[in-house]
Amino acid sequence: MIIVKNAVKIFDNEIHATDNVSFHISSCEKVGLIGVNGAGKTTLIRLICGLLRPDSGYIRVFRREPLSWDKTIGMKMGMVYGLGAILAGKGKVSFGFDALSCFAGSGNLDSELTIKNNFELIQTIYRIPQDLFWSRFDELDEALGVKEYMNYHINQLSLGQKMRAEIASVLIYEPELLILDEPFVGIDVSAKEAIRMLLKKLSMNKNTTIILATHNVEEIEKICNRVMFLDRGKMIYDGSFDKIKYLHGCMNTISVEFDEKIPDLQDLPIVKYEIENHRMKAWYNSDIVSAKEITAFIVSRYRIKDLLIHKPTIEEMIKSIYGGIST
Amino acid sequence: MDLIQLFLAYAKTGIKTRFQYHMDSFLLSFAVFFREASSIFGVYFLLLKFDTLGDWNIKEIFFMFSIISATYSLFIMFFMVFRDFPDWIKHGDFDRILLRPRGIFVQMLLNGADWVAALSHGAISVLMFIVSANSVGIRWNATNILYYIVTIISGTVIQGAIFVFFSAFNFYFSKNHGIKEFVFWKSRRFATFPLSIYGRVVQNILMFVIPFAFVNYFPAQYLLRKSDMAAYPAYYMYLSPVIAVVSFTIAYLFWRFSLRYYQS
Numbered sequence: 019m020i021i022v023k024n025a026v027k028i029f030d031n032e033i034h035a036t037d038n039v040s041f042h043i044s045s046c047e048k049v050g051l052i053g054v055n056g057a058g059k060t061t062l063i064r065l066i067c068g069l070l071r072p073d074s075g076y077i078r079v080f081r082r083e084p085l086s087w088d089k090t091i092g093m094k095m096g097m098v099y100g101l102g103a104i105l106a107g108k109g110k111v112s113f114g115f116d117a118l119s120c121f122a123g124s125g126n127l128d129s130e131l132t133i134k135n136n137f138e139l140i141q142t143i144y145r146i147p148q149d150l151f152w153s154r155f156d157e158l159d160e161a162l163g164v165k166e167y168m169n170y171h172i173n174q175l176s177l178g179q180k181m182r183a184e185i186a187s188v189l190i191y192e193p194e195l196l197i198l199d200e201p202f203v204g205i206d207v208s209a210k211e212a213i214r215m216l217l218k219k220l221s222m223n224k225n226t227t228i229i230l231a232t233h234n235v236e237e238i239e240k241i242c243n244r245v246m247f248l249d250r251g252k253m254i255y256d257g258s259f260d261k262i263k264y265l266h267g268c269m270n271t272i273s274v275e276f277d278e279k280i281p282d283l284q285d286l287p288i289v290k291y292e293i294e295n296h297r298m299k300a301w302y303n304s305d306i307v308s309a310k311e312i313t314a315f316i317v318s319r320y321r322i323k324d325l326l327i328h329k330p331t332i333e334e335m336i337k338s339i340y341g342g343i344s345t
Numbered sequence: 346m347d348l349i350q351l352f353l354a355y356a357k358t359g360i361k362t363r364f365q366y367h368m369d370s371f372l373l374s375f376a377v378f379f380r381e382a383s384s385i386f387g388v389y390f391l392l393l394k395f396d397t398l399g400d401w402n403i404k405e406i407f408f409m410f411s412i413i414s415a416t417y418s419l420f421i422m423f424f425m426v427f428r429d430f431p432d433w434i435k436h437g438d439f440d441r442i443l444l445r446p447r448g449i450f451v452q453m454l455l456n457g458a459d460w461v462a463a464l465s466h467g468a469i470s471v472l473m474f475i476v477s478a479n480s481v482g483i484r485w486n487a488t489n490i491l492y493y494i495v496t497i498i499s500g501t502v503i504q505g506a507i508f509v510f511f512s513a514f515n516f517y518f519s520k521n522h523g524i525k526e527f528v529f530w531k532s533r534r535f536a537t538f539p540l541s542i543y544g545r546v547v548q549n550i551l552m553f554v555i556p557f558a559f560v561n562y563f564p565a566q567y568l569l570r571k572s573d574m575a576a577y578p579a580y581y582m583y584l585s586p587v588i589a590v591v592s593f594t595i596a597y598l599f600w601r602f603s604l605r606y607y608q609s
Contacts, residue, residue, distance in 0.1 A: 068443075069444070086440075086443035089446040089447065092444055092445055092447075128438070130362055131362055135358035136358075138357075138358060139355070139358055143445055143447055143452075
């Protein structure tokens with residue numbers, strides 16, 4: 019569905035926003051795009067939807083060169099920009115004018131129109147029959163709750179309300195490829211959950227391909243089965259979450275509080291340890307030694323007060339991918 | 346059929362939005378109306394002093410003015426986006442248009458039409474037409490009515506072409522607000538008066554560069570047959586539709602070509 023080969027995009031200030039990136043996304047995949055601000059997520063997305071053209075390299079979407087005015091791609095593709103994407107990407111990199119003023123107008127919805135008028139336009143533009151369109155709208159309304167603001171102007175809505183309307187405005191024409199750029203910024207927990215369910219349902223029932231860019235790893239873990247890490251325009255990881263866990267999830271820690279003097283643990287194959295008063299924290303590789311062996315060793319020899327085993331969260335694993343020490 | 350549906354959808358939402366704050370749109374339309382009316386009074390007082398301008402009397406100049414207003418009124422219905430194009434790019438509205446699966450140009454026409462201002466300019470043009478049309482010696486037979494309609498359409502398209510052409514520069518430079526407005530409004534002011542009163546340079550500009558002379562002067566000549574027409578080839582009176590098609594084609598192609606250089 020999407021093929022990117024050696025794509026390079028350099029901005030005027032000689033920042034390599036996309037640096038020799040290659041990947042292939044097939045239909046029905048749910049891909050998470052992770053990177054800190056300025057890692058090149060938004061640029062990559064804009065290359066995929068044709069709003070930017072690569073300086074070199076090869077990009078195909080639906081077996082076509084993505085040109086933003088291509089009607090065939092436009093019909094099958096949906097874009098949701100969140101506040102994060104607009105603040106980070108559009109404001110700084112491409113123009114340099116006030117990012118907030120630009121937020122006022124951008125997105126899929128015309129900020130001068132009401133939600134109702136916006137949706138009426140979408141219905142005409144995407145040529146969806148009236149009754150089908152509004153029945154879909156009712157379905158989306160259950161999850162997103164946009165109906166009660168029907169007659170509000172977009173710029174009268176709060177950020178969360180606006181985001182929900184934006185998402186509804188894209189999902190309503192059921193795109194085959196759905197790209198979400200920081201959609202969860204400014205959305206409350208219940209709405210996040212609702213959107214997550216909606217996305218899962220969509221990918222199950224309609225085989226929608228989803229690309230989700232965010233710096234919030236938790237969201238990606240809940241939705242996506244594949245993840246890509248970008249760092250300063252380079253792709254530094256591309257694979258499943260299981261593979262990350264396998265590669266970077268083996269460094270566990272065990273914290274023990276002793277009732278007596280700190281014992282000597284030299285017999286155990288641990289990586290390193292720290293001692294503070296009666297508390298000891300030890301790092302060990304779970305491939306070499308199991309938690310069971312360590313606890314058995316300690317419990318059988320010493321009197322302990324408390325024991326805590328910590329497995330790294332995905333977030334910590336990612337830190338280790340980005341070059342930090344796994345702790 | 347499909348296109349008409351899309352245009353109707355834009356028109357419907359546009360009108361609803363523009364007129365929902367009744368007081369606001371009411372005052373705005375009055376403001377626009379009086380701004381236009383004041384320039385008409387300017388012409389009126391000028392002609393009180395001189396009686397005629399290059400053989401044109403006040404009613405005839407009003408008739409020319411009514412053509413300008415009518416075409417401008419239609420122009421801001423269809424080409425508003427091109428007038429405010431830098432803002433559309435800046436606010437990301439243009440990206441939205443780009444990503445939607447309809448012709449970009451088609452989406453831009455009618456989108457964001459300023460219906461309030463269109464109404465005021467329309468009112469001015471109707472008023473000027475009523476004041477002048479029956480007292481300048483035009484016989485309103487079928488041919489002349491048809492000619493008048495073609496004139497209005499051509500005039501709208503010519504002004505549209507000017508804006509489409511200049512808005513294409515926004516793909517290369519993000520700011521060129523000034524040039525477009527300057528060129529357009531200066532030409533439009535010149536076009537208030539008969540072409541023949543200007544010097545050679547201005548005349549050539551208004552005929553061949555920014556073809557405002559074909560919006561109102563030459564069409565008015567066809568209907569009024571003033572003596573100063575002798576200075577120009579007679580076929581100029583029939584050239585407006587041709588100029589409209591040619592200038593719009595050039596502008597459209599240049600715009601389409603420039604779109605390739607657009608980076609959001």
